[in-house]
Amino acid sequence: MDDLKFYKKNGFLIIKNVFNANDLNIIRSILISEFKSQKNPKILDVYQLKNSNKFLSEVFLSEKLYQKLYNIFHHREFGKIFILPPFTIMRNFFPKHSSHTWHIDASGEFRYKYCKDRILAKDYFFAKVGIYLQKNSEYGGQIDIIRGSNRTYGQRTFKSFLAKISLKMKMKFVSKLNANIKKFFEKKFLNYEKLNLNLGDVVVFDSRVYHRGSPISLDKEKKLSEYDGHYIKETENDETKFALYFQFGNLHGLQSYWYDRGKRLSGTGEREQWEKTKNHINNYYLSSNKDIPNEIKISLEYYKN
Numbered sequence: 001m002d003d004l005k006f007y008k009k010n011g012f013l014i015i016k017n018v019f020n021a022n023d024l025n026i027i028r029s030i031l032i033s034e035f036k037s038q039k040n041p042k043i044l045d046v047y048q049l050k051n052s053n054k055f056l057s058e059v060f061l062s063e064k065l066y067q068k069l070y071n072i073f074h075h076r077e078f079g080k081i082f083i084l085p086p087f088t089i090m091r092n093f094f095p096k097h098s099s100h101t102w103h104i105d106a107s108g109e110f111r112y113k114y115c116k117d118r119i120l121a122k123d124y125f126f127a128k129v130g131i132y133l134q135k136n137s138e139y140g141g142q143i144d145i146i147r148g149s150n151r152t153y154g155q156r157t158f159k160s161f162l163a164k165i166s167l168k169m170k171m172k173f174v175s176k177l178n179a180n181i182k183k184f185f186e187k188k189f190l191n192y193e194k195l196n197l198n199l200g201d202v203v204v205f206d207s208r209v210y211h212r213g214s215p216i217s218l219d220k221e222k223k224l225s226e227y228d229g230h231y232i233k234e235t236e237n238d239e240t241k242f243a244l245y246f247q248f249g250n251l252h253g254l255q256s257y258w259y260d261r262g263k264r265l266s267g268t269g270e271r272e273q274w275e276k277t278k279n280h281i282n283n284y285y286l287s288s289n290k291d292i293p294n295e296i297k298i299s300l301e302y303y304k305n
């Protein structure tokens with residue numbers, strides 16, 4: 001099956017060997033000290049890093065990644081594709097197994113007809129690109145995903161209607177289970193997969209696919225006791241989790257996203273974040289004397305309805 005077909009069928013795609021594992025280990029040490037010098041926040045945007053140009057050139061806007069994404073997703077049916085903010089680094093988000101953190105990223109958009117018309121269209125494309133700086137272990141470190149649930153949320157057929165009701169019921173059921181028995185039933189009912197990317201692989205996942213940050217095991221949760229929600233401020237270096245994300249999609253995906261975000265209170269903050277990213281990326285290309293790839297240039301202009 002070709003990559004695009006696989007993505008459409010399953011709601012995600014793992015692109016192998018995009019980055020060199022040694023380079024990512026270096027990036028990881030840089031991040032550990034960057035975050036430390038900023039008092040270990042939960043999340044930083046790429047423009048908030050001292051070494052931000054390094055992160056743009058070697059990670060988020062790396063030519064190799066861009067070429068791979070472009071080769072797979074630049075397809076007639078999607079039209080133009082955009083590489084989109086926010087370009088973020090999440091640190092130590094360790095969902096507890098006792099909490100229910102399953103979600104689809106586009107869930108807020110289903111409230112609006114404008115968005116539904118786009119989300120349910122054949123050519124809808126909106127995804128997150130995830131780069132993880134550790135393997136998926138007992139500490140989590142990557143994501144769990146329900147293969148194919150993107151189709152349940154992306155079609156108007158009677159079959160998908162039934163599948164949606166069934167999945168919602170299962171979600172409700174597992175959300176009420178006690179943490180100790182949850183592990184077994186959850187796997188059986190939801191039939192999810194814990195992704196296990198190698199260092200250097202990249203995942204692209206559909207905004208309509210059910211997923212969650214892979215939870216930390218009960219044992220390790222007890223060990224790391226200083227919790228603030230799902231966040232742990234202090235960890236040993238080798239237990240520290242970094243997940244890097246940006247968004248990626250076509251015009252219909254982008255329109256649906258902003259129709260919802262524009263109406264939220266957080267919308268203004270996010271507009272500013274996109275504006276800052278835009279300036280930052282423009283400056284990066286100016287200083288490196290490279291031409292801005294078209295997909296990146298047009299991407300950053302768009303944050304209106």
Ligand SMILES: O=C(O)CCC(=O)C(=O)O
Pocket residue numbers: 090093105142143211212213214243245
């Ligand atoms: O990396 C994680 O822990 C999950 C993050 C996630 O689901 C999201 O940012 O939408």
Ligand SMILES: [Fe+2]
Pocket residue numbers: 103104105211
């Ligand atoms: Fe998510």
